[in-house]
Each structure stands twice: as structure tokens, then as C-alpha cells.
Amino acid sequence: MSEKIKDELLIDHNHDGIDRRGFLKCMAWAGTGALCVMQGGVLKSYSLSRMSELGPKAEGELSFVQISDSHMGFNKAANPDVVGTLKAAIDKINGLAMPPEFILHTGDISHLSKPEEFDTVDQILKSASAKDVFFVPGEHDVLGDDGQQYLERYGKNAKGAGWYSFDKKGVHFIGLVNVLNLKAGGLGTLGHEQLEWMENDVKHLKHSTPIVVFAHIPLWTVYPEWGWGTEDSAQALAYLKRFGSVTVLNGHIHQTMQKVEGNVTFHTAASTAFPQPAPGKADSPGPMKVPAEQLKSVLGVTDVSYVRGQHALAVVDSSLA
Amino acid sequence: MRSVSNAVLLVALGLGIAGLGAGAGNFTASAQQKPETAEVKIDNFSFGPGTLTVPVGTTITWTNRDDIPHTVVSTEGVFKSKVLDTDEKFSFTFSKAGSYPYFCSIHPKMTGKVVVQ
Numbered sequence A: 001m002s003e004k005i006k007d008e009l010l011i012d013h014n015h016d017g018i019d020r021r022g023f024l025k026c027m028a029w030a031g032t033g034a035l036c037v038m039q040g041g042v043l044k045s046y047s048l049s050r051m052s053e054l055g056p057k058a059e060g061e062l063s064f065v066q067i068s069d070s071h072m073g074f075n076k077a078a079n080p081d082v083v084g085t086l087k088a089a090i091d092k093i094n095g096l097a098m099p100p101e102f103i104l105h106t107g108d109i110s111h112l113s114k115p116e117e118f119d120t121v122d123q124i125l126k127s128a129s130a131k132d133v134f135f136v137p138g139e140h141d142v143l144g145d146d147g148q149q150y151l152e153r154y155g156k157n158a159k160g161a162g163w164y165s166f167d168k169k170g171v172h173f174i175g176l177v178n179v180l181n182l183k184a185g186g187l188g189t190l191g192h193e194q195l196e197w198m199e200n201d202v203k204h205l206k207h208s209t210p211i212v213v214f215a216h217i218p219l220w221t222v223y224p225e226w227g228w229g230t231e232d233s234a235q236a237l238a239y240l241k242r243f244g245s246v247t248v249l250n251g252h253i254h255q256t257m258q259k260v261e262g263n264v265t266f267h268t269a270a271s272t273a274f275p276q277p278a279p280g281k282a283d284s285p286g287p288m289k290v291p292a293e294q295l296k297s298v299l300g301v302t303d304v305s306y307v308r309g310q311h312a313l314a315v316v317d318s319s320l321a
Numbered sequence B: 001m002r003s004v005s006n007a008v009l010l011v012a013l014g015l016g017i018a019g020l021g022a023g024a025g026n027f028t029a030s031a032q033q034k035p036e037t038a039e040v041k042i043d044n045f046s047f048g049p050g051t052l053t054v055p056v057g058t059t060i061t062w063t064n065r066d067d068i069p070h071t072v073v074s075t076e077g078v079f080k081s082k083v084l085d086t087d088e089k090f091s092f093t094f095s096k097a098g099s100y101p102y103f104c105s106i107h108p109k110m111t112g113k114v115v116v117q
Helices: A002-007 A020-030 A048-058 A082-094 A115-125 A148-154 A192-203 A233-238 A292-298 B002-018 B024-031
Strands: A009-012 A034-039 A042-047 A062-067 A102-105 A132-135 A164-168 A171-175 A211-215 A246-250 A257-261 A264-268 A300-306 A314-319 B037-043 B046-048 B051-054 B059-064 B089-093 B098-103 B111-116
Touching: A062 A082, A082 A115, A082 A292, A082 A300, A115 A148, A132 A171, A171 A192, A192 A233, A246 A300, A292 A314, B037 B051
Parallel strands: A062 A102, A102 A132, A171 A211, A211 A246, A246 A264, B037 B059, B051 B111
Antiparallel strands: A009 A042, A034 A042, A034 A314, A062 A300, A164 A171, A257 A264, A300 A314, B037 B046, B059 B089, B098 B111
């Protein structure tokens, strides 16, 4: 009984965000395989060993999965088998109790923007039970050609450098590009043209429409010293202030992190390829080598479900272990 | 003559910071016959040395020693490397005096500067 109490956190953040102690505990668990569930404005955090208890609570009208940072082509010590770990992520998705309707890939599909790297990922994704995959580019997907190849492969119906929106079961999804035209010394950038498009895109939506924004680099400032943030994200978020439920899904930092600010839940997904250190905990954000038997515990997929009438979407991270 | 040896000293100093094994004596001897060269190492998401001062005509070679690709891109459009994967190199010869700030266009927090005298 005492064990059970220790494993569960209930934090009410009706006012201006999450309880700091609880947030840190959730983050600490994230590295070793935790899941955080956001429902009705209350954060619930469980250790992964108790995931089975959560099953029915995560169900809703719409369920989808986020994967990120597959870095196909990476072959260094931090993970010499990124094909194997991406396949393990797809197996994890195919084994979910509630099959997701589609997959979001939040960028760094490839490691070096090579055609064969994209081809390999596309091939592996074909084995997923969910057939639709929506992408946004990471900085590794637009190397050398300012994203031309990415656009040809994944952005046929997109605007500008690859941004777009779509609706699924009453939820409005917005895919943003913040990895192009980066300025010396700066962070990720959305740019004027994209912001203008976004303002128009949400203008006619009802306040009650749940919004999911997804982009590669975090749209909240996680750690600017390592470039983990987006220069002009405040403008994008300003357009979403009037909506009751906004969920922001990002990748790039190769670890799960979560923050709630007013109506917005920010979440970053783990990589399917290799982990990166916690902010400031190493000399650089480079790939972090962990013992081989621990690797899958720091890689993962994120399962998101929308329950009509709930304040926020339920976001559940699970490791590949 | 005095200004030349000062410049050579500066290059040698830059190389020393970058941790190159080449002896300063050998370098000075060869520098008088061959064009000047200097190196910048990319380690742990940073350029080393961050600021490198060289004489006009020096060819600088950048080497990426990280597990992650980087680029070397002049902020003012003077030079631009292709993507450098692990252990790949990029060289550029500086034929005009001036200050040349540059950065990694993939990780823009990585910045450096070449001063050509």
C-alpha cells in the first residue's frame, strides 16, 4: 500500500502550472521509463511498471502516436542499430491496446538527409498498423538543400517550407517547420510567413476546438544554451491563447519532458535512436552512450488520446524496453 | 620581417590552443616556403579555438570530431561548407584581411570567428 502511494503523483495545476517538485519527479522518472498522463487539468504520473493499471483511462475518441528522431543512418557507439530500435518502436505501436489512428513523426527522420535513409524509414513505417504518417522536418532532414528533398517526399500538400494543418475527429492539428533559416547564435525559427499562415489557419476555429501543434524543436524554451527553444514561438502561442485545450508536441531533445502553462501542455518525445543528456548535465547535447542493456529504456514512443470534454489530451510515454 | 614572425607566432599560438601535435619550430620553418595553414577542431558542439587570428593567405581547415554532423558557414556569406559528418573536413583560404564570423547552420548556438591580418 505504501509502495502504491509512493508511485503515484496527483498534482492540481488549476492556476499557473505544475507543482515544481512533482514536475521534477516526473522528469526524473522519464529517463528510466515513466509515463505521464494529463487529464482534466490534473497530471498523473506512474512508473512504467504500473502501466497496465492505466489502460482504460487513456482511451478516448481519438488516439494517435508520436515518434521522433529516428536518425536513420546514425551508426556511432550511442546506438549502432537505429534500424532495430525503430522497428522495436513500430512493434510497440502495433502492440498498443487501443490501435492509434495515425502516427506523427516530429522530425530528424534521417541523420544526414540521404535518400537511402529516408527510404529505409519509409520502408519500416510500412509495417505499422497505422497507415497514415504525418511528418515535420528536423534539422537533419534539410541538410544541404534547404529542405527541397524533404518537401518533395513529405510536403506535397504542405505550404511554404512544409507547414500544414488537418482535422481529425474534431481535433485541429498544425504541423510547423522551425529548422530552416537558422541565424548565428539563435534558436529554432518559424518565420514571418509561417506565423501569418498560422494566424489565418486558426482564425475561424471555435474556442472549444482542441488544438495539437507539432514541430521538431521545442516551442518552449527548454535550454537556450543548447539551442533547445524557438525564437518566435511566443507569437505562435499567442494565436492559440483563446483555445481551451492546446497540446504542443516536439522532439529534438531526445528525452521526454512535460510542462503546463495555462491552457497549453508542452511535451517532448523520446528518440527512437539515441538519448541525449538532460539540460546542462554534459559538456554538449551530443549522443549519450548508455550500457547496451539500458538503451531501450531511454528510447520510446508517445501515445496520445483525446477524450471529448476533457481539458487536455492524455499523453503517455513508454520506453522500448 | 618583424610583422611576419608575429603572424607566424599567432598561428602557432592558435594551433597550440587547438591541441595540435605539430611542433612550433617545424611549423615556422615550413611556413616560410609554403602557404600558411591553420586548423579548427569541432568538439562537443564548439569550435576550437573559438577565435583564430591568421595572416592573409592562410588556409584554415575545420575537422568535425563529434558524433553529430556540423557545418561551417560564414555569417556574411563568404564561405559555406557542405555538411561535415564525423571526421570530415572543410578548408577555406582567406585572401583578404578582415573579421569573419561563422556558425554551424545546423546548431546555430555554435559560433566562431576568424580574424585575418
